[in-house]
Amino acid sequence: MDKNTVLTHILKPNGMSTLLGGELPVSVINNNKYISQLTPEAPLTDGNVDDNLSSLDHAILATLSGEIRTVILMGAEGSGKTTALEKLVVDWARGEHLQNFSYVFYFRLREIISLEGMLSLETLMQHHHSHISSESMPRVLQKPEDVLFVFDDLDQYKLNLDPSVHTLCSDPSQAVSVSCLIASLLHGSLLKGAAFMMATRPTGCLTCLSGTRVEVLGFLKPQREAYFNGFFTDPVAANKALMHMEKTLGFYDFCTSPRFCWTVCSIYKTLMNAGAKLPETLSQLFVDILVHLIQPLSLDKACNRELVLALGRMASHCSLGQHLSCTKEELDSFGLQRFIASVGVFLQVDGDLESDTCVFSFTSQLMQEFILAVSFFLDKSTSEGVEKMLEEHKGHAKFLDLFLSGLSEPIQYRPLETLLGELNPDQVMNFKSWFKSSSEETLKGFFKDRHHRCFHLLHQAQNKSLVKEIITPSARIGISYGDLSLQDCVALNYVITCLGEMKLLNLYRTRNLTEEQAEVLAPAMSLSHKILLTDSSLSAGAVPHLASALSSGLTEKLDITHTRLGEEKFKILCAGLRDCKLHNLNLQVCRLTEASCEDLVLVLTSAASQLCLCDISFNEIEDKGLMKLCKALHSPHCRLQQLYLQSCELTAASMEALSAALCSGNSELRELGLARNTIGDSGVEALCKALQHRLCKLQSLKLFDNELTGVCCPHLMESLMSEHCVLSELDLSVNDLGQEGVLLLCQALSQPGCPMEKLWLQRCELTQTVFKELGSLLRSGNSQLKSLFVGVNQVGNQGVKHLCDAVAHPNCLLEELDVEMTALTDSCVEDLCAAVRASKTLKNLELRNNSLTDASVPALIRVMEDSPNMQEMNLQYNDISEEAINMLSECDKIRY
Numbered sequence: 007m008d009k010n011t012v013l014t015h016i017l018k019p020n021g022m023s024t025l026l027g028g029e030l031p032v033s034v035i036n037n038n039k040y041i042s043q044l045t046p047e048a049p050l051t052d053g054n055v056d057d058n059l060s061s062l063d064h065a066i067l068a069t070l071s072g073e074i075r076t077v078i079l080m081g082a083e084g085s086g087k088t089t090a091l092e093k094l095v096v097d098w099a100r101g102e103h104l105q106n107f108s109y110v111f112y113f114r115l116r117e118i119i120s121l122e123g124m125l126s127l128e129t130l131m132q133h134h135h136s137h138i139s140s141e142s143m144p145r146v147l148q149k150p151e152d153v154l155f156v157f158d159d160l161d162q163y164k165l166n167l168d169p170s171v172h173t174l175c176s177d178p179s180q181a182v183s184v185s186c187l188i189a190s191l192l193h194g195s196l197l198k199g200a201a202f203m204m205a206t207r208p209t210g211c212l213t214c215l216s217g218t219r220v221e222v223l224g225f226l227k228p229q230r231e232a233y234f235n236g237f238f239t240d241p242v243a244a245n246k247a248l249m250h251m252e253k254t255l256g257f258y259d260f261c262t263s264p265r266f267c268w269t270v271c272s273i274y275k276t277l278m279n280a281g282a283k284l285p286e287t288l289s290q291l292f293v294d295i296l297v298h299l300i301q302p303l304s305l306d307k308a309c310n311r312e313l314v315l316a317l318g319r320m321a322s323h324c325s326l327g328q329h330l331s332c333t334k335e336e337l338d339s340f341g342l343q344r345f346i347a348s349v350g351v352f353l354q355v356d357g358d359l360e361s362d363t364c365v366f367s368f369t370s371q372l373m374q375e376f377i378l379a380v381s382f383f384l385d386k387s388t389s390e391g392v393e394k395m396l397e398e399h400k401g402h403a404k405f406l407d408l409f410l411s412g413l414s415e416p417i418q419y420r421p422l423e424t425l426l427g428e429l430n431p432d433q434v435m436n437f438k439s440w441f442k443s444s445s446e447e448t449l450k451g452f453f454k455d456r457h458h459r460c461f462h463l464l465h466q467a468q469n470k471s472l473v474k475e476i477i478t479p480s481a482r483i484g485i486s487y488g489d490l491s492l493q494d495c496v497a498l499n500y501v502i503t504c505l506g507e508m509k510l511l512n513l514y515r516t517r518n519l520t521e522e523q524a525e526v527l528a529p530a531m532s533l534s535h536k537i538l539l540t541d542s543s544l545s546a547g548a549v550p551h552l553a554s555a556l557s558s559g560l561t562e563k564l565d566i567t568h569t570r571l572g573e574e575k576f577k578i579l580c581a582g583l584r585d586c587k588l589h590n591l592n593l594q595v596c597r598l599t600e601a602s603c604e605d606l607v608l609v610l611t612s613a614a615s616q617l618c619l620c621d622i623s624f625n626e627i628e629d630k631g632l633m634k635l636c637k638a639l640h641s642p643h644c645r646l647q648q649l650y651l652q653s654c655e656l657t658a659a660s661m662e663a664l665s666a667a668l669c670s671g672n673s674e675l676r677e678l679g680l681a682r683n684t685i686g687d688s689g690v691e692a693l694c695k696a697l698q699h700r701l702c703k704l705q706s707l708k709l710f711d712n713e714l715t716g717v718c719c720p721h722l723m724e725s726l727m728s729e730h731c732v733l734s735e736l737d738l739s740v741n742d743l744g745q746e747g748v749l750l751l752c753q754a755l756s757q758p759g760c761p762m763e764k765l766w767l768q769r770c771e772l773t774q775t776v777f778k779e780l781g782s783l784l785r786s787g788n789s790q791l792k793s794l795f796v797g798v799n800q801v802g803n804q805g806v807k808h809l810c811d812a813v814a815h816p817n818c819l820l821e822e823l824d825v826e827m828t829a830l831t832d833s834c835v836e837d838l839c840a841a842v843r844a845s846k847t848l849k850n851l852e853l854r855n856n857s858l859t860d861a862s863v864p865a866l867i868r869v870m871e872d873s874p875n876m877q878e879m880n881l882q883y884n885d886i887s888e889e890a891i892n893m894l895s896e897c898d899k900i901r902y
């Protein structure tokens with residue numbers, strides 16, 4: 007076969023390039039503007055598309071030279087399927103690829119379908135490929151493996167290709183329906199052995215087709231860059247246009263569509279040549295497009311208006327009925343008859359305009375929705391409310407409400423009014439009041455998707471005062487916005503920037519904060535007083551943006567607990583923390599190490615540092631890390647008051663250095679959390695030196711679960727009795743202190759002037775004797791203790807009775823008493839109730855995990871109701887039946 011004939015016949019320009027339709031593929035190919043696309047190597051995976059990409063052309067060629075020989079290109083509207091198919095056919099005709107095929111037949115289904123009635127394979131081939139003579143036909147049919155069929159637009163017309171609904175034919179001269187003919191070819195009853203290359207939008211029903219699916223991704227960023235550079239011959243203009251598109255639209259999926267890129271480039275070029283401003287939002291872009299389409303028609307205002315209203319009726323018909331196209335008759339019914347010569351500007355026209363078989367469709371779904379929105383505001387003949395209209399189009403029109411929001415603002419609708427006449431003010435008002443009331447409702451709730459929708463609408467409206475009007479102080483803006491899409495980031499950032507500041511930016515559980523997202527959100531971050539990124543994962547590229555947002559911003563609290571940040575990313579973050587307003591930094595479970603402590607020291611010792619709380623718990627910083635941190639405590643710039651180091655693999659080895667830092671005179675540390683380490687008695691001994699020092703300001707020390715024994719108690723006793731000790735909170739829980747040790751502590755605590763207010767001795771194997779001593783301490787009149795946590799010690803009713811008696815005593819100041827799991831039974835309840843009744847200070851009583859039964863319930867309810875001081879009693883995990891629990895539910899001060 008003469009391939010030159012194929013070149014001229016198959017690829018003869020059909021139609022012309024239009025603003026919405028795109029530059030004709032033939033012209034793209036002939037003018038060397040074809041840009042190679044990429045496809046995921048493993049077709050149609052959910053993973054990150056950047057990971058595994060290969061060339062689209064290569065993927066198709068590889069399939070066709072393999073065993074399967076059927077390839078189905080899948081891609082969204084305008085993603086470049088036709089262009090890719092045509093390019094391959096041209097390459098074949100030029101002798102570059104696919105040379106194992108002697109014959110290539112290219113069919114656009116949107117054209118074939120207009121052939122009415124029945125036809126045979128031979129007729130089809132000759133009708134569309136008239137260069138194939140009847141004489142050469144037998145040669146074609148004899149060697150099917152040399153034949154490649156190309157079917158484009160498989161989705162366009164609802165062909166049923168299911169073999170079970172057809173009587174498949176095997177005779178190339180037998181006339182059958184188009185569906186049956188194509189089904190017969192694809193299922194191998196006709197011309198078995200031929201190869202197929204097909205293209206469809208994902209909407210096509212292809213379950214019954216076998217073959218390799220290849221995803222057409224459209225233009226990712228690098229292809230967009232190449233495309234813009236090819237479109238604008240001037241590289242400066244190309245770069246300006248590309249940057250603008252990326253910033254204002256790059257976050258929408260449809261930016262990958264080459265057809266959309268063509269439209270954007272064309273509009274931008276016109277605007278740039280005219281020295282006009284480029285559009286900031288999607289709505290503004292479509293206003294410019296519509297103006298650009300209508301102006302050259304040179305119709306008067308009334309005609310323009312009529313044209314858009316007629317297109318609006320078609321858009322509504324297509325959207326409501328899910329019609330991809332309309333017949334000429336339908337077009338007439340919308341009132342488009344008088345504009346028939348101009349419809350090609352707005353619509354894809356398939357077939358001869360004069361013929362009744364001609365069909366019309368919107369080239370882009372976006373334009374269909376935009377026209378729908380414009381005609382809603384334009385229409386004076388209806389008063390259909392916006393809510394009803396949105397409800398009707400729900401699920402079919404993704405951008406309709408966004409366009410309505412954009413168009414409801416004068417700054418955006420004015421250029422349209424110049425062309426189409428005044429919008430219906432009632433419809434605009436109707437939209438505005440709907441938006442206000444629905445967003446008020448939305449922002450009271452907890453559905454983050456609805457919040458985001460509201461932000462998107464505000465973003466389209468581009469009206470700062472509207473943002474302030476909608477985001478009232480009662481709006482629940484602090485709910486978790488984790489896992490935002492890039493679009494959501496843009497809209498959220500817009501809203502926060504308009505507001506000027508934000509109490510809490512809650513990004514809890516963001517699975518992957520990408521560089522792009524962080525870059526977009528950076529202004530919002532710097533305007534947020536608190537940023538929550540707990541349980542999130544930050545990409546390496548995101549961290550510098552977070553860091554620079556913090557360094558220039560208002561943020562006082564940053565919580566990145568459970569982000570498993572690691573050394574390297576933490577180093578980058580610290581660069582932003584040296585000069586910022588941060589007060590609180592929560593770094594629990596961030597995979598920090600000894601090396602990270604050096605970075606933190608630079609932050610803490612910077613002259614601008616305002617950091618007063620740092621929680622580094624659950625990081626393996628070890629003794630060496632803490633020793634490095636201690637350097638910061640010696641610095642006069644370090645303002646740290648609270649430092650938490652729970653489970654950091656610390657031992658006694660670092661306690662000397664810590665102790666020295668605490669009494670250096672520069673340390674401002676008030677609270678030190680060392681729970682769940684192994685510092686042991688010698689570690690405590692070292693710390694005790696600091697506690698007795700006049701320059702040590704430590705008020706709270708948490709030594710929970712640190713392998714302590716009675717050996718450390720004399721040192722603690724000595725410290726507590728020293729005149730300089732200001733410790734008012736001490737947690738010694740989950741340590742085996744032994745009776746002797748705790749009795750020594752009690753002795754120290756009963757000294758007049760001892761400042762201790764909160765004491766934790768849970769799970770310390772305490773005895774009744776210790777409880778007796780604690781009781782007399784509370785009654786002595788010397789104790790300042792307000793909170794006592796002595797749960798998980800098996801002292802029973804007898805032991806707790808000592809405390810009950812103390813609570814009832816007027817000298818006792820206790821507000822909180824925790825006797826969880828102390829083996830209490832109903833017999834203690836009388837004493838407990840008497841104590842509660844007599845106490846003037848007690849507020850909370852923790853009784854969890856004991857053996858109280860239903861018999862105690864009435865008395866406990868009564869005492870809670872009678873005691874105005876009491877705020878909470880916890881009875882969870884006792885032996886209380888369902889029935890008694892019903893009684894408890896009446897008393898809201900009791901937890902059960």
Ligand SMILES: Nc1ncnc2c1ncn2[C@@H]1O[C@H](COP(=O)(O)OP(=O)(O)OP(=O)(O)O)[C@@H](O)[C@H]1O
Pocket residue numbers: 027028029030031034039040041042043081082083084085086087088089090159207263264265266268
């Ligand atoms: N690889 C490419 N290089 C340059 N321009 C391209 C490329 N692919 C597509 N285009 C441009 O985008 C326009 C739309 O592409 P094309 O018609 O191939 O998309 P499609 O996926 O077949 O669309 P539809 O789903 O509507 O059939 C083309 O007219 C062309 O201008």
